[in-house]
Amino acid sequence: MTIKSVTSLLAHADDNMVLAQRLGELISNAPELEIDIALGNTALDHLGVARALYTHAGNTEGKGRSEDELAMFRTEREYTNLLLVEQPNGDFAHTMVRQLFFDAYQMELWRDLSTFSDTTLAGIAARALKEATYHMRFSSGWVTRLGDGTEESHRRAQDGVNALWQYTSEMFEGEAEHYHPAWSTTIESALIEAGLDPVADPYQRTGGRSGFHTEYLGFLLAEMQWVQRSYPGLKW
């Protein structure tokens, strides 16, 4: 395969868009100013990747849809992001566990796509891989600190792992299956380092890639798309 389908490009763009939106909610709410800055940076990185992928998807599709049209005028059912990224931030432990699960996945994804024959996509992936390396350092660092910090932080980190584990298999559906072993190794050693237990419950939730979301996404999109949809056709 030499070209990723528009569907696949949009799915990756949506992952980054939705996660940027979730992280954007946190700015001015962090436990320390330094963390506000770090979360802002991460949000900007994901937003940057989303924009590049939307533009590339729009060009590949050839119907003249811009990044904003793709982000602002598709519905909940048309968004194909992973369920993991649309999950609410919860507490800081919950947020960091979600980021860790996703960062470890993106490390594999971007490493793979950075050698892809579509040079535009490979370029986007190469830049994103550098960013993901920083994201991974931040989220795994915090999961370790929280897991091995106080009794309370340990409990909260474990709660985060338990709550979010059900959204992890979805990342490895279809052509992404071969990322799973490396991801599992990374996450296992991160959890051991943090003194956190793996989840025994085999239940897994899925559906994001076919637009079958949790109920959280609708509100996220309603907020994000509100101005554009209230005043359609204007320039901002």
Added chain:
Amino acid sequence: MIGDMIVAQQMPEPMLESVPTWFVVLGRRPVVAGTGWSHRVDVRSGGNDGFRANERSFAYYGVMSSEERFQTIIDAEDKIEPPDWMPEAYRKTLIRQIAQHAHSEVIGMQPESNWITRAPTLHRTAILIAKVQDEAGHGLYLYAAAETLGVRRDEMQELLHRGKHKYSSIFNYPTLSWADMGTIGWLVDGAAITNQVMLTRGSYGPYARAMVRICKEESFHQRQGYELLIRLCQGSSEQKAMAQDSVNRWWWPALMMFGPHDSDSTHTEQSMKWKIKRVSNDDLRQQFVDMTVPQADYLGLKIPDPDLRWNEERGHYDFGEIDWEEFWRVVKGNGPMNRERVAHKVKAWDDGAWVREAAMAYAKKQAHSAA
């Protein structure tokens, strides 16, 4: 004079009540050379705190009180640095001012982050996140500058949370439309820059240097805000109305950012002498109005002041009187958003307590196992 060996004259002891301090002026800066009833000063080595003589150096020998030396540095347009002696009131005034400035940056993140998830385009979202992030960064530099005066960041934050420290009143107004993201950049950052350019020439080194960098970023924000408004003003009638409504709400609070009239300003005179403040409130406000009115004309927006007109004779715009009752009401904590802003900050801080504790506990364990 360079290379001279100066032997300070011995003074008859009864002339002085305490042991004199000897100075050498290197460049423009009096440097402590030593204390005692007589002193040898080698200008080549420039005393004992590492300064080197240059062409402008001359030796000063005699007696200077710490206070005289302090004012000499300021009068010579040099900077006071953290190890220098400074009057307690100077230190206190600076801590109050820098902390207030830092708090303003941090509280100022709230009205803008209010629109991050609703920005109409991805380009605008990126700009807005980057801007709010810059403000957090400004807060950090400023807290760090204040810390050089011997106060800790958490102490300052604590005072903010208890309402003992203030922040700029402008952030006690709500952001009610997308146009407010433009107006805040244009008017609020514009007013802030007018004030802050003066602060880059302030007498306290760490603060003045922090302000150089902050001003660069602020002027970028101001242009971004103005550009956002250009887009709205060239857009539909709804967009233009949104922009006008926003300017109607923000104009007067922006003018209030310069503080009370000079005649009512309690700190001005001393702060001018110490070069903490270099231009008066009313002069800065006039500068801002003169700069901003033509920009409003270009946008086609009306400034909500019936008394605003060009005064040929003065070469400035005349403008109406600020509602000082509103000004004091907001300063005293009873503006539209005072309570929410502080409550938001306190909640974020309290909610994060367990995270900070965990980080400390983890660091302690690491240090313990390394030892």
